[in-house]
Amino acid sequence: MMDILTPKFMEPFPNTYTFTKSMGEHVVKDLCEGQIPAIVFRPSIVICTMTDPFPGWMDNFNGPVGILVASGKGVMRSVYADPQIRADYVPCDSVVKGMIMATWKKAFERDAEKYSISVYNASSYRVQQVSVGELVHLGKKLCWEMPLNDVIWYPNGSVTKCWYENYLKLIFYQLLPALFIDGLLLSLGKKPMLVKIHRRIFIANSALAYFLNNQWDFLNNKTLALENLLHPEDLKAFSYETGSKYAEPYEFFKNGLLGGRRYLLHEPDSTMEKAVVHSRRMWMIAQVFNSLWYAAAFYILWSIMKMFISKLDAIIEYINTP
Structure with missing residues (x-):
């Protein structure tokens, strides 16, 4: 019953995540507007930090x-997405800074403005825009320069907006190798894991497919304008640093990959040289x-083709035989 009713309740939203976010905003509007100072702050894809507490956290x-x-581990080989879509991401620390500045601004607004709902979009619109295709290319470059430890295959995935192509790649490049490796692990008395990981990746990619194949522009003029209200002494602490070297895509995702190594995979920097050797071996x-x-x-x-030609010759010879 819920499988039938859920899409009807959610329409036009693609999933429960966006539906409940919209419901939350309506609740804030209904309960707070005209009574309590409130802000709706909408970040796009929140990812690792740019500078605070340190780059890549x-x-x-x-x-x-x-x-x-x-992808760097060689697990993910194909992504179902439009390579021309802009990947709208925003650093975690920029979101926090924006929320603090928006709250500070709200506190000093006049009554009429203070009790109206202020809406801010935190996005990379017209700041640092990178397409999904460019992001994949950048990822390959970074994984060559700073590979992760113990990659199971050389990272060389691709992105496609053709569902059938993606499905075939999932079968031949991910599922079948995962079944083979898990079979080896079972034969060695170890716990299989790759099929389970690939199942989670498939579910995650399916959930994101709607967003990875459609483009939206989240206007961030109001959010960027908050920076202009800062006192000079506060600029260092609260500036978005959109023009700094840390905001440049290569530098940003380089720190992000290093952050993934350090804080998520717990791979110390001292293992980088060994990882490079292993990665080059996997490339060969x-x-x-x-x-x-x-x-x-x-x-x-x-x-x-040879068999077809021989059959064709036999047919021609048979036809020409009196």
């Missing part, structure tokens, strides 16, 4: 950094495997 695998880590294995794969595919196609 995070405590979960959500967002692009999670995809970067999964991948090249050999791909060469054998293409050679086998060519041989099969050539054999089929």
Whole structure:
């Protein structure tokens, strides 16, 4: 029954997450407007910090950094998304700064304005915009320069907006290898894990598919304007630092990948050299495997073609026989 009713209640929202967020905003509007000073602060995809408490800090695998880590381990090989879509992300510390500044501004507003609901969008719109395709390319570059420990395959995933292509890649590049490795683990008396991990990745990618294949522009003029209200002595502590080197995509995601290594995977920097050696070895294995794969595919196609030609010759000879 709930499976039938849920889509009807949620429409036009794609999932319960966006539906409940909208409900929360309506509750704030209904209960607070005209009575209690209130702010609705809407961040886009919240990811690792830019500078505070230090660059690249995070405590979960959500967002692009999670995809970067999964791909860096060689686990995730395909993402169902439009490569032209802009990946709208915002650093965690920028969100916190924006919320503090918005609250401070609300406290000094006049009564009529103070008791109206203020809405702010915290996004990277017209600040640092990176497409999903560019993000994948950047991730490959970073995983080559700063590989993670014990990668199970060389990171070389791809992004596609074709559902069928993605599904085939999931089967051949993720599911079948996972079944093979889990089978080996079982035969060695160890606990299988890859199929379970891939199932979670598939569910997560399916849940995000709507957002990874549609583009929205979250106007952030009001949020960026908050910075102009700061006193000079507060700029260092509360500036968004959109023009700093830490905001540049390469530098930002470099720190994000390092943060993933340090704070999520607990891989010390001292293991980087060993990880580089292992990654290069996996790259060589991948090249050999791909060469054998293409050679086998060519041989099969050539054999089929030869068989077809021989059959065709036999038919022609039969037709020409008096």
